[in-house]
Amino acid sequence: MDSYKERWAKAWKSHLFRKKLIIGFILIAVILSAFPFFFQLIEKRPGIFLHDWILNQLPIQDVSIMIFILIWATSLLTFFRAVQDPGILMQLLWSYILLCVLRMMTISLIPLDPPANLLPLADPIANVFYGPHFVTRDLFFSGHTATVFLMALCLKNKTDKVLAFLASVGVGILLLVQHVHYTIDVIAAPLLTYVIYLAGKRIATIGALSKTLHPIENKIP
Numbered sequence: 001m002d003s004y005k006e007r008w009a010k011a012w013k014s015h016l017f018r019k020k021l022i023i024g025f026i027l028i029a030v031i032l033s034a035f036p037f038f039f040q041l042i043e044k045r046p047g048i049f050l051h052d053w054i055l056n057q058l059p060i061q062d063v064s065i066m067i068f069i070l071i072w073a074t075s076l077l078t079f080f081r082a083v084q085d086p087g088i089l090m091q092l093l094w095s096y097i098l099l100c101v102l103r104m105m106t107i108s109l110i111p112l113d114p115p116a117n118l119l120p121l122a123d124p125i126a127n128v129f130y131g132p133h134f135v136t137r138d139l140f141f142s143g144h145t146a147t148v149f150l151m152a153l154c155l156k157n158k159t160d161k162v163l164a165f166l167a168s169v170g171v172g173i174l175l176l177v178q179h180v181h182y183t184i185d186v187i188a189a190p191l192l193t194y195v196i197y198l199a200g201k202r203i204a205t206i207g208a209l210s211k212t213l214h215p216i217e218n219k220i221p
Contacts, residue, residue: 004084011086020204024093031100035129038104043135047111054183055115055176063174064122070167070174071148072125077160078151085156087204092154095200099150102196103143112139115179142181145172145189146196153197 011017082089114136121144130138148171152164172186 007084008086017086017090021090021093024090024097027097028093028100031097032129039130039135039138040133042107042111042137043133045111045137047113047137047139049113050115050182050184052115052182052184055179058177058179060117060119060179061177062119062122063178064119067121067144067171067174067178068123070171071123071144074148074151074164074167077164078155081155081157081160088154088156090204091197091201092151094203095150095154095197096147098196098200098203099143099146099193102192103138103141103146106140106192107138110140112137112182114139115182118179121175121178121180139181140185141188141192142172142175142185143189144175145181145186146193149190149193150197153194 078088078092082092118136120134120136126144145168148164148168152161152168155161155164168190172189175181175186176183
């Protein structure tokens with residue numbers, strides 16, 4: 001099996017790989033730069049309050065630390081695997097671009113007021129991209145749940161996948177416990193993310209990239 005240096009050397013020889021990687025990172029930079037303006041604008045807009053029976057049955061607790069641990073532990077694992085395998089990086093990069101675009105569209109088209117008794121989610125890393133004021137109307141669909149689920153889909157090692165999938169379930173449940181999202185936001189997240197994953201995979205592996213980026217499956221230690 002090729003070492004990670006050999007995999008990267010093979011991938012980097014592809015002009016298409018280099019082009020897509022550079023374009024992908026440029027698009028991510030543009031999207032993340034636009035996030036604070038977008039979310040601060042959304043926060044000023046009135047929305048619809050949903051009567052969520054499931055949410056009303058759950059105890060309200062601040063579980064920000066547990067959510068933070070699940071998200072960033074999964075992120076570190078995925079980053080480590082992406083360093084080992086350019087295919088994971090390319091897949092994740094383009095899928096995340098599509099995820100951000102779709103989420104901005106759904107948030108714009110489906111204005112919602114935050115759930116009752118919402119407790120602010122303290123994530124000092126992610127909150128940097130939301131702007132100076134805490135955001136509560138970035139609701140449909142759950143970005144935290146979707147991002148962790150996307151990482152689970154992009155990972156190749158079976159153990160990694162199981163851990164990441166469990167983390168996404170945990171994040172979704174904890175977001176409801178903290179009343180950060182409605183139930184429909186969390187349920188819709190993996191469904192829409194899977195569609196995004198398939199589209200991102202198509203972009204990432206189209207043409208000459210397919211053989212370069214996916215020489216093996218589920219064999220990274």
